[in-house]
Amino acid sequence: MRHTLAVLVENKYGVLARVAGLFSRRGFNIDSLAVGTTEDPTLSRMTIIVNGDDHVLEQVMKQLNKLIDVIRVIDLGSEEFVERELALIKVNADANNRAEIIQIVDIFRARIIDVASKSLTIEVTGDVEKIKAIQTLLKPFGIKELARTGIVALNRGSKSP
């Protein structure tokens, strides 16, 4: 089972190491982890995707809560939420296939952010499925490099947990 956790932590040195260390030491698998500051500069938000059954999820949440620098742990799976990831994809392109690639980019409402004689760099935002899909379609042209931010997520509606 895939779980999306929002973890609010003190924006201090060493916090990422504490969280990452906890996961590796207790044998929890992280699928994706994204960190950034929030509306409150003293807080960072981590979005962590973990795989595991309910017992694992319960332990992950409790162990995270034990870290002094962790302020809140929210299981976004228990409510409605939105999640997005951004990927940059550098794909082989020349005069012959450039148009075809641009078509794919348009369909996915992605953007071309760099053009070179032999490549295009594409920015795409979406959920995991969408990024997977565009990757599949671009693969035949030859993906030279790919970078993903990791997923970030918020719960739906006006309430802030």
Added chain:
Amino acid sequence: MTGKAERMTGARAFVECLYRENVEIIFGYPGGVLLPIYDELYDAHLHHLLVRHEQAAVHAAEGYARATGKVGVCLATSGPGATNLVTGIANAYMDSIPMVAFTGQVPSSMLGNDAFQEADITGITMPITKHNYLVQDVKDLPRIIKEAFHIASTGRPGPVLVDIPKDITTDELDFVYPDTVELRGYKPTFKGNAQQVKRAASVLKGAKRPVIYAGGGVIGSEASKELLAFAEKLKAPVTTTLTGIGGFPNDNELYLGMPGMHGTKYANYAIQESDVLIAVGVRFDDRVTGKTTSFAPNAKVIHIDIDPAEISKIIKVDVPIVGDAKQILGSLVDQVSECDTKEWLDKIATWKRDFPLFYVNRDDVIKPQYILEQISEVCPDAIIVTEVGQHQMWAAQYFNYKEPRTFISSGGLGTMGYGFPAAIGAKLGRPDKIVVDVSGDGSFQMNSQEMATIVQNNIPIIIAIFNNGYLGMVRQWQALFFEHRYSHTTIENSVDFVKLAEAYGAMGIRVTKPSEVKAAIEKAVEANGPVLIDFVIEREENVSPMVPAGAAINEILDLEDTQ
């Protein structure tokens, strides 16, 4: 905030903070980056005990904490001084003992450059501390120290490390000690949920075969009176884990002894047949549960613990109650009434009669169990501190403990070399008590240099070496599971322990006959100084009974006949 801010150096502030935390003693060892702090300690109103190895400082701090219930404090220099603390910090973490460890660090400007005696001690200790700090600004020092003591001693206790770069100790600040701690990420639950307490009471209502399984949390939260009242009201038998020993009077008829691998048969049988298991301040350690899938198979489990992460970590719990054991037992006792346990207690009495702890005493060779019975007789109120191995298990089985904080042993980590320094800390915390380090010939050699510390400071400790010439516990496993192939476990004739004691200026006594055991203990007590007794014991005595690793705990065997 109290009073007017006074301008001072970080080193001076460090000492002021320790005063504010009512620290009476710190265990430490100096070094380059600690010079400004040690200069302040030169005339501070604080007892500083100079050990001979930093590992001893951290174990002594833990022994002090366990004997007194206060926070233990140790201090070591950067690099090797700090890394020498690691085992002891891990030990305190595993057994949830309140401790603050201070380390010196290279100057901030040199951090990260592999400076002389630099070690990333906050990185190293992240997984073995409850929390740790690298002080980055001298202005933060009082707040950090306040937080460190607060975190170490509240919730589930544990070690906190504070790493102080040298420049922080010479920088100046306007010293104000904060009155309160503001930690938005740290709000331990103290009071048990009333609804859950009620649920527990209703589960207990129909119990016919209840068992109370109590651990270190009972000692940590000073809940032994409440535990006794609770057990007596319910008429339920009590088993205490290695770290819970002393939490329930051993001579009470409801007492079952220790559960698990080297527990009593009747404690294990009782757990296995129980219908309600009330687990208090325990974490279902594998040495207790054996095979978890067959642990207490018919029991509804009530689990009282301060740490929510312990609930259902190993065993599925029916009624969790998160909070302080003393508080929860105190409120639970008012909501329960006597269970109908007459038949159950009769059955347990039969088990106790049919399957007692036993050993075969001899008059030509000293049996280790006999020594413990004699210590129990000569100094019944002593604090027993142990090393790790067979002697530790015998100390858990054959001494009659009546009060909390009288048995101090490395449980979760199982650290050889722990006992002697921990005994030093215990003695300094409880100078009124006789303190005996029940030691093995192997373990003692891991920190024997501390003989110098106890002689220099005239600290009266009785070191009782159970000298079998073996790394006995490992030898026992080799005998049982590796066809007696004693690979690298023979350590006979390591050293003449009596001469070793004498070389340090301590009293040394060698005992080779059972008839001399009692007199030697009496002589050591009389001496009231550093004494080492070298008890030459039966070499291949096994700890019995025993649950083989991975078996269910009722599959417990007598080992006497394997000899």
